[in-house]
Amino acid sequence: MHGLGNDFVVIDARAAAIPAMTPAVARALGDRRTGVGFDQLILLEASGTHDFRVRFFNADGSEAGACGNGSRAVALLHGVPAVVETQGGTLRLEPFDGGARVDMGAPRFDWNAIPLAYPMDTHAMPVGWESLEAPMAVNVGNPHVIFFVDDAEAVELERLGPLIEHDPLFPERVNVNVASLAGPDHLRLRVWERGAGLTRACGTGACATAVAAIRRGLVQSPVRVSLPGGDLVIAWEPGGTILMSGPATESFRGTFDWDAYAAGAAG
Template sequence: MRAPFIKMHGLGNDFVILDQRSGPPVPLNGGMVQALCHRTTGIGCDQLIVLEPSSAADLRMRIFNADGDEARACGNAARAVCLLQGCDVSIETAGGLIHARALDDAAAEVDMGRPRFAWDDIPLGYAMDTQPMPITWHDLPGPFAVNVGNPHAVFFVDPPTLDRLGELAPAVQADPVFHEGVNVSFAHVAGPATLNLRVWERGAGATLACGTAACAAAVLALRHKRLVSSPVTVQQPGGDLRIAWTGDTVLMTGAARETFRGTFDTRDFA
């Protein structure tokens, strides 16, 4: 069985998209996801995205990280799917219903919903303050935790520490207090409405951009007066996102691109 796919990326955060709204579905499992995502022997991507029919929205989007585990939300992928559709679209995800609006053929705005700050919304392993958390790792300050479809721990750091993400983030991510895993971000306030951000994604490691992490960092910086106004420009290695939040839902605006299309034999990745 040959299955068609579409390769897309949002600011370098790349996806293999399988549209399974019609035709025979690809028999996915964790091993196949890992094989397809592998950058040497597979197609290569940070996340595998599966589009399915939905009774609650225009479509359902499932997100699988490169390690085979399923994620709940992906802002960059939501923009890509919106541009793939070429119109405004409602998207059912495991993290909730989101809405995306195509601004042109290269950019989209996504309503990511309301951020959640309670310890059991992140979720954490036991009750504690999340603003900031009263624990830390290495020489880092205490992180701020928030759920924006996915769980995030955001550390506000100085510029040199941004470059230590790969050294420090894995120990944070592996801590059992984050019993469902967590996305770890290092953020630096670079101006009145600008953040520099580096992200270690759950199940993917360091990525060039992460949409939900950009939302999380911007919301936390605004909530705690580290930034003075919304919208916020979040600078990541892959490019910039515009995040707007005034206490209600979070709006994320940015680019996405199609890279190429192809097919693969499912027997090669079973």
């Protein structure tokens, strides 16, 4: 499945148990040459407290707390409204024709909720990496820093993204967003995703960036966020939860030999 070109392998283990997903198996499946290939792997599991549980694995095998585009894909696959458990918190999914609306929960701004290595103002962080300065930090189930620039396309995100992602300031690494203002309710955005690299779209990045822009008084809700893969609509009012709306698509269904990937990962 994919959401605006941000692509996923979805494994549905709600009704039947599967072997344990490990970082090594996720990496093996994520290899676009020798595996299936994906930006994120999504694992659906049974839950004793919610309709079901959703886990997200990046292409490097690390587990993420949330994935906005992936959540829309899950909503479309499930087919009816649901309340689901994730590592980043509870999500409410509502599919519609060709896409879904997801209540992503409330954003968090405290330095230790991002988390950062030490206390600082997350509204305009007193740090910078070359031309990228004074970002805002927001946690929307996973950590994001947002830089507002004149031209998001002009930023060397392929080079600066990994430097910022792995900076010791971010003990759990971080997603890096560069955004430019395109109108009173319109942003252009590029994202370097933690564990996945430069992607065509990032749902949590769109949420975090819209929230940051609203807090700084740059735009008004709802906000259209244009990414290389297409547009999302993000609605948020201070003190409330984030509503994300956008498309999702099922590309194909298939099977694979789990033992072969587990053996390859072990080797």
